[in-house]
Amino acid sequence: xxxxRRPVVVVGAGPVGLTxxxxxxxxxxxxxxxxxxxALSTASRASTFHPATLDLLDELGVAAALRAEGRTVHExxxxxxxxxLLHRMSYDALTGRTAHPYRxxxxxxxxxxxxxxxxxxxxxxxVCFSSTVFDVRPWGNDAVRLWIDGPAGLRAPLDAGYVVAAxxxxxxxRTALRLPSRATEYxxxxxxxxxxxxxxxxxxxxxxxxxxxxxxxxxSVLGMPDHWRLIFRLPADVPRGQVTERRAVGALLERALPSxxxxxxxxxxxxxxxxxxxxxxxxxxxxxxxxxxxxxTSTAGGMNMNCGLHDAVAWGRAxxxxxxxxxxxxxxxxxxAERRAVVKxxxxxxxxxxxxxxxxxxxxxxxxxxIGRIAADPGRVTDYLHAASLLDCAPLPRQQAR
Ligand SMILES: Cc1cc2nc3c(=O)[nH]c(=O)nc-3n(C[C@H](O)[C@H](O)[C@H](O)COP(=O)(O)OP(=O)(O)OC[C@H]3O[C@@H](n4cnc5c(N)ncnc54)[C@H](O)[C@@H]3O)c2cc1C
Numbered sequence: 001x002x003x004x005r006r007p008v009v010v011v012g013a014g015p016v017g018l019t020x021x022x023x024x025x026x027x028x029x030x031x032x033x034x035x036x037x038x039a040l041s042t043a044s045r046a047s048t049f050h051p052a053t054l055d056l057l058d059e060l061g062v063a064a065a066l067r068a069e070g071r072t073v074h075e076x077x078x079x080x081x082x083x084x085l086l087h088r089m090s091y092d093a094l095t096g097r098t099a100h101p102y103r104x105x106x107x108x109x110x111x112x113x114x115x116x117x118x119x120x121x122x123x124x125x126x127v128c129f130s131s132t133v134f135d136v137r138p139w140g141n142d143a144v145r146l147w148i149d150g151p152a153g154l155r156a157p158l159d160a161g162y163v164v165a166a167x168x169x170x171x172x173x174r175t176a177l178r179l180p181s182r183a184t185e186y187x188x189x190x191x192x193x194x195x196x197x198x199x200x201x202x203x204x205x206x207x208x209x210x211x212x213x214x215x216x217x218x219x220s221v222l223g224m225p226d227h228w229r230l231i232f233r234l235p236a237d238v239p240r241g242q243v244t245e246r247r248a249v250g251a252l253l254e255r256a257l258p259s260x261x262x263x264x265x266x267x268x269x270x271x272x273x274x275x276x277x278x279x280x281x282x283x284x285x286x287x288x289x290x291x292x293x294x295x296x297t298s299t300a301g302g303m304n305m306n307c308g309l310h311d312a313v314a315w316g317r318a319x320x321x322x323x324x325x326x327x328x329x330x331x332x333x334x335x336x337a338e339r340r341a342v343v344k345x346x347x348x349x350x351x352x353x354x355x356x357x358x359x360x361x362x363x364x365x366x367x368x369x370x371i372g373r374i375a376a377d378p379g380r381v382t383d384y385l386h387a388a389s390l391l392d393c394a395p396l397p398r399q400q401a402r
Contacts, residue, residue, distance in 0.1 A: 004158055006159070010163075019057075019316070022125070024124070030124045038130045040113060048305075050389040063100070072103075083204075133167070146163065165294075166291045166308075187236045192268075193229070233274075244270055274299060295308075310393075318335045346390070
């Protein structure tokens with residue numbers, strides 16, 4: 001029996017896999033997406049879309065709809081525990097460098113349906129749910145063979161000219177190719193407390209992105225369209241089970257937001273681990289890694305998913321050129337090296353810098369002094385936000401010159 005063959009197979013219908021698939025389909029490359037779950041994930045995970053990412057999503061035709069569902073963030077604030085505004089930086093400083101001089105707060109699970117709808121309407125794309133890839137091997141000189149556990153329990157092979165592995169942090173493709181998988185856990189983890197109470201109604205001048213930096217308690221505040229998130233960083237030796245108990249959350253909120261005591265409707269509290277990881281090579285033969293399958297960082301700064309979406313665009317564009325004979329496959333080596341260097345030398349250090357020094361009073365004062373000096377100098381504000389938005393290391397939008 002002959003095995004069916006596709007030019008490109010994407011493993012994983014998360015934000016990264018669907019973005020790669022849409023770039024390919026819009027570039028005229030037939031693409032098949034295989035997703036193990038029966039439907040898109042609705043889990044609450046990443047929530048920040050940076051300007052560079054919005055520029056790229058605009059090119060795919062989904063940025064405006066995503067923004068309409070989210071909350072637009074025009075500035076970053078730094079505040080103390082008395083909720084005095086210490087510093088602020090306005091995204092207006094990026095005008096002229098991006099078509100989207102702001103960030104958007106919206107669940108990643110709002111992006112994936114937009115991408116899926118675009119793919120389902122596209123003649124070059126097919127998305128197969130309930131299709132788990134359980135093995136992957138190089139096949140001859142010009143293919144990769146995937147073994148799939150399909151909807152009817154059928155274990156069918158499929159050949160691909162190229163595979164984009166976007167199957168997340170526990171990547172089966174990575175394991176099948178015997179690549180290193182061990183991430184380095186940070187000595188702290190994140191506690192996310194969700195409240196339905198509109199914090200900007202309680203705290204004067206509060207914007208939807210604030211870093212509360214105070215020797216007594218530091219945390220981040222994110223305003224979402226229909227709720228607010230407070231994100232705390234806790235040492236790894238504090239038991240994770242206890243910190244989400246109602247009384248523990250109540251005590252933490254009394255310390256963090258004393259002026260709101262008793263007024264917050266807490267709807268959820270949960271923890272997640274923070275780890276870093278970079279795959280030694282993003283390209284293994286005809287398999288190309290993207291997103292969490294290739295890298296992890298701390299969630300501080302909200303860069304990991306954004307960087308994964310940039311990987312997806314870079315791979316999608318490069319594969320499109322190779323498919324149409326407009327570039328030789330050596331282009332893929334260059335993209336692999338570039339995307340890996342972005343994570344190693346920019347995304348991970350920037351994400352770690354976001355919380356550097358916040359654990360002791362001296363370090364915190366130094367960090368805040370540094371932010372104060374930047375905030376007072378318009379040129380440095382532009383440079384700071386340019387880097388924080390990954391505008392210096394994302395693929396360039398085709399239509400816009402930065
Ligand atoms: C609690 C939490 C909070 C986070 N907060 C932030 C944040 O604030 N900012 C930020 O930038 N990032 C954040 N992240 C990270 C962000 O969610 C990820 O970077 C993002 O989801 C990566 O997208 P992805 O498409 O690479 O992987 P995923 O979203 O994990 O998607 C992978 C897909 O592959 C599928 N799959 C897996 N194995 C197979 C297989 N064998 N066959 C077929 N399909 C398969 C999965 O079902 C899944 O749909 C957070 C993550 C968590 C867990």
